[in-house]
Amino acid sequence: MAPPIDAAALQALRSRLTTATVYEPGFDGYADSLIRWSDTGMKYAGVVVQPIEVADIQTALLWAQEFGVADIATKGGGHSTAGTSSSDGGLVIDLSRMKEVTVDTNKKTITAQGGATWKDVDETGAAHGLAAVGGTVNHTGVGGLTLGGGYGWLSGQYGLTIDNLLSAQVVLADGTLVTASTTENPDLFWGLRGAGYNFGVVVNFTYQGYDQADPVYAGILGFMPDKLEGVMDQLNVTLASPDARSGAMCIFSQAPDGSGPIIVVICFHNGPRENGQKQFSGLLALEPILDTLDMVPYSVVNTLQNPQATYGDRKLFKGIFYQPPLDPKFARMIFNDFMAKINAEPDLTPSAIILEFTDMRKICEVPLTETALASRNFTQNGIIFLRWTDASRDLEHRAWAREIQAKWKAELDTRTADQEAGDDVPQYINYAEPGDSVVSNIYGVNLARLQGLKAKYDPNNVFNKMHPILLK
Ligand SMILES: Cc1cc2nc3c(=O)[nH]c(=O)nc-3n(C[C@H](O)[C@H](O)[C@H](O)COP(=O)(O)OP(=O)(O)OC[C@H]3O[C@@H](n4cnc5c(N)ncnc54)[C@H](O)[C@@H]3O)c2cc1C
Incomplete structure (x- = not known):
């Protein structure tokens, strides 16, 4: 187990955060904050921050880098069996309080915060007669599933989840909040769609919705x-x-x-x-x-x-x-x-x-x-x-x-x-679980371009938990 984070560092974090809930080892709620879908995915974090505002994500990321807290994890739905949304002694940015889903009925788009699950998307979409291309088990997170491609029962008609992602807002390692789409930061948008866990904390995703006749x-x-x-x-x-x-x-x-x-x-x-x-x-x-x-x-x-x-x-x-x-x-x-x-x-x-x-x-x-x-x-x-x-x-x-x-x-x-x-x-x-020795080809023909993007958007490799892209 990693050594505990210095008390002064934790005090600095608490004093800088605004509305986030913070869990430290030994505090009420800490044990529950570590629970993941699989017990194999659970690790003992040095501190868990549950933000409800983007500013606190920015603060926590900058704090971790300032105080040398190395193992930084983002938790979406928490379904990684390998523990890629957990941290051994470091910081977890747990998005489980950021799960709002909104629908633009004119544009037929569905926007989900980074900690939403597909249940949130399916049910909010259905209330407006719409569906997005999501996963087949509704308690998985929109975060991990989307950033790795994503597909489900509607993919035969509409393609992958990323083929229906219109834009995303991302907090980068240097704390800046950027929008990624085909018109804004298109290179980042390209990387998010299939290797997205490597570039930042995605605070919301906007998907194309489709008229969905029920039943x-x-x-x-x-x-x-x-x-x-x-x-x-x-x-x-x-x-x-x-x-x-x-x-x-x-x-x-x-x-x-x-x-x-x-x-x-x-x-x-x-x-x-x-x-x-x-x-x-x-x-x-x-x-x-x-x-x-x-x-x-x-x-x-x-x-x-x-x-x-x-x-x-x-x-x-x-x-x-x-x-x-x-x-x-x-x-x-x-x-x-x-x-x-x-x-x-x-x-x-x-x-x-x-x-x-x-x-x-x-x-x-x-x-x-x-x-x-x-x-x-x-x-x-x-x-x-x-x-x-x-x-x-x-x-x-x-x-x-x-x-x-x-x-x-x-x-x-x-x-x-x-x-x-x-x-x-x-x-x-x-x-694919990280470190899988049987099949190691994850990024295929896109690896070299991803390495270039990594150097641009996360040169210090802050986001390195899920199939890290090693710099050249
Ligand atoms: C029961 C089950 C059913 C599944 N069904 C499908 C399916 O139908 N289709 C399919 O394509 N896949 C499916 N999967 C695979 C699933 O897409 C991945 O396990 C996915 O990573 C889970 O995402 P999560 O947010 O729940 O997990 P987490 O453990 O929270 O996250 C997984 C990774 O994504 C990162 N991450 C999560 N959210 C964010 C965010 N907002 N910003 C930045 N990084 C983030 C985490 O840091 C972590 O590295 C399934 C998995 C399970 C366990």
């Missing part, structure tokens, strides 16, 4: 494990002739009622029941043992995973990615490995392997160098999600996840060897 057709299908190959074949069909209004997610997990392994498919169609039923007719014909597909409000779709994605316990999130069509034999091998692991280690029972089936056409219409995000391609993403309680097993569980991740990487390499001439396909930054 939509969505829900959960559950299949016995013997249907795995059939389910994969059907999901491959959905990607072979994609529909921009539809998406699916396949989850290998243990049934919550303890009855054993189950294959869950979350289905989404942004349209009427008849069209949705047609889109998923192949899956429905496989006789699911669970079928909750129905017409529901769009904002409810982003709550469907909440019962499995609760706070607490130790967790890891490791990105995997595959070139469709996904080989059902490979999927079966992964499924068997995963279930064998859980049988051997019951503490891992709430874990899952999640495979996404997203129509990437709209996302790939944007040229790769138009934003900083390097993983804009037709590979599909997935997640190895492990959840356990015994902290003494952290390293072993991480090592096992890396083994599984390496199998996906090897499978991908067999499919992409001709096309990529030996280059790793960049990994989706939001699903």
Whole structure:
């Protein structure tokens, strides 16, 4: 653990802040202020500042640099399993009191403060008949998700979250507040869209909103494990002739009622029941043992995973990615490995392997160098999600996840060897834990330009927690 921050330094901080709430070790509320979505993301900060005004963010940043407080973290929704929104002995700027969302109904734009969650955006947007392109689990933060690209059920129609970001206001390391958009500081705006955690504290994001007709057709299908190959074949069909209004997610997990392994498919169609039923007719014909597909409000779709994605316990999130069509034999091998692991280690029972089936056409219409995000391609993403309680097993569980991740990487390499001439396909930054040794290509072709931007906007590397951009 890092040494405590000098008492005089803390006193100076308190005297300079105006309306922010401050938590120091040993003070009431300090322990709660450290809580993150995953216990693996929690660290003992030297001080936590919860601002409600931009001026206090500026003050805290300048104070930390003046007093040599090195480990500076920004907390948005707090979902980093690797602790990138936490600080070991240093400063956390915790935006959880800055979560206001406003709508401009004339321009159809939605502006969210940097500490808002997608629930705040989904519900405020819905009150005005609008939706923004956000994530599929509504308690994640707009901050981290947007700055790393971001996508969700509406991405088939409208692209990534960053493709719908119109502007952002950012406090830079030197304390200045700047606006970034295509017309103001466009170079910073470019960098924010895919590598954004490296440049400052984003105090608000303005997104394009879209008219969202409610309800939509969505829900959960559950299949016995013997249907795995059939389910994969059907999901491959959905990607072979994609529909921009539809998406699916396949989850290998243990049934919550303890009855054993189950294959869950979350289905989404942004349209009427008849069209949705047609889109998923192949899956429905496989006789699911669970079928909750129905017409529901769009904002409810982003709550469907909440019962499995609760706070607490130790967790890891490791990105995997595959070139469709996904080989059902490979999927079966992964499924068997995963279930064998859980049988051997019951503490891992709430874990899952999640495979996404997203129509990437709209996302790939944007040229790769138009934003900083390097993983804009037709590979599909997935997640190895492990959840356990015994902290003494952290390293072993991480090592096992890396083994599984390496199998996906090897499978991908067999499919992409001709096309990529030996280059790793960049990994989706939001699903990559920093220091991940299996897939290290995060910034791809955009790295050199990002290094130049880093030298301009954060030359002392103050913002260095999430896939830091090392200066040349
Ligand atoms: C349950 C779950 C579901 C997910 N679903 C999706 C999904 O559907 N689509 C998708 O694209 N991704 C998804 N993700 C990945 C998600 O985008 C990342 O985990 C994201 O970083 C979470 O952001 P956060 O603000 O909640 O986390 P935090 O831990 O608060 O932040 C993550 C990183 O972003 C930085 N950051 C956060 N806010 C700001 C800000 N305002 N200014 C500057 N830096 C900031 C932090 O410093 C940190 O380095 C999911 C993750 C989880 C855990």
